[in-house]
Amino acid sequence: MTVGLTTIVDGGRYFEGPRWHRGRLWFVDCMARTLLSVSPSGDLQEHAAVIDDTPCGLGVLPDGDIVVLTMFKKRLLRFSGGTLSLYADLSKLAIGTIDDMIVDGQGRAYVGDLGFDLPPPEGRGA
Template identity: 80%
Template sequence: MTSAKPHTIHDGGRYFEGPRWHAGRLWFVDCMERTLLSLAPSGECEQHAKFDDTPCGLGVLPDGRLIVLTMFQKRLLAFSDGKLSLYADLSDIATGTIDDMIVDGLGRAYVGDLGFDLPPPPDRGAPGRIILVMPDGARRVVADGLRFPNGIAASPQNDRLVVAEMDGACLADYDIAPDGGLKLRGRFGSMKSPDGICLDADGAVWVAAFEEDAFIRLDREGRELQRIEVPGRRALACVLGGPEHKTLFCLSAATSYEELRQRKSSSRIDAVEVEIPGAGNP
């Protein structure tokens, strides 16, 4: 097990989420500022859109359009040519706040439905679900029984989906059927409050462990392979990008659960070079 020291490439945000490497830039949202942003390799940050709801998860369609999830209106918005348009309205199928999402290589969007409205109730149990949105607009629930589904990642073969269960302190591993349906293979790993995740070419998962102030790499059996610490900061999300997809971008925030309820947070992005490149989505 090895460790590496990240370096800061962007600072001064409030709560960064949903990092995706696309078209040579790092795309992400600031949930509290309700903005869609991107970061160039030079470090230049550009704001692309402003929302009237809280944005969170991002996905990239095969045609290059970005899809941005808005949590409380329960919508997916497409961003193209500087404009936002409605891609899917999930308010009639989601039973709670929607959180993170991913679009696989076939254009299928997998969306986490918490099953309850934020802030989370103390007796929430495991009502979380995954909603599938097909490229033709068809929608259906393809998984349930999740304890706060958070980060989601899809394999490059579009046959595996991994979901971070924030309340379950583990990762749920699914086989993806040809029609997009999910079959639970099992659960693996043990970490405190897993948030955003991404896959690498070895099938390992990088996990932002919110309450461990660290980004952790796990193999498919749940063994810890590597840990990158950000002391005193909550780990929010991560993605592998850069020219060779070997740069791990680590999004974190100086905050706490209590401070989040007061909308107090300071976010930044760190980067560290790793040996195994990213694969799949994100």
């Protein structure tokens, strides 16, 4: 049996956190600081930009909203109605830079903590 590969998104800088949701593959481009989705036919949509930090991972809440993790300010941002808003501030809880996340069917977010702080790129983070 031979399996072929098809490229559906070309370009981008650093994709992370792929999640299948509502017929599209959702992910962040960490370096471009954007929340994106793509359809199986290759229709790429940019939904939001994280201006002041590096998005790194995402999850889907039971109500269908997307939650985006930001590494250096240690926040979870909720994408709802076309905008990002603060969902949770983890800056007092996280020991180090946070990285990647999964959300379970009850809406609990499990967030990875590196245990140390990476230096943020200029113009991003705390």
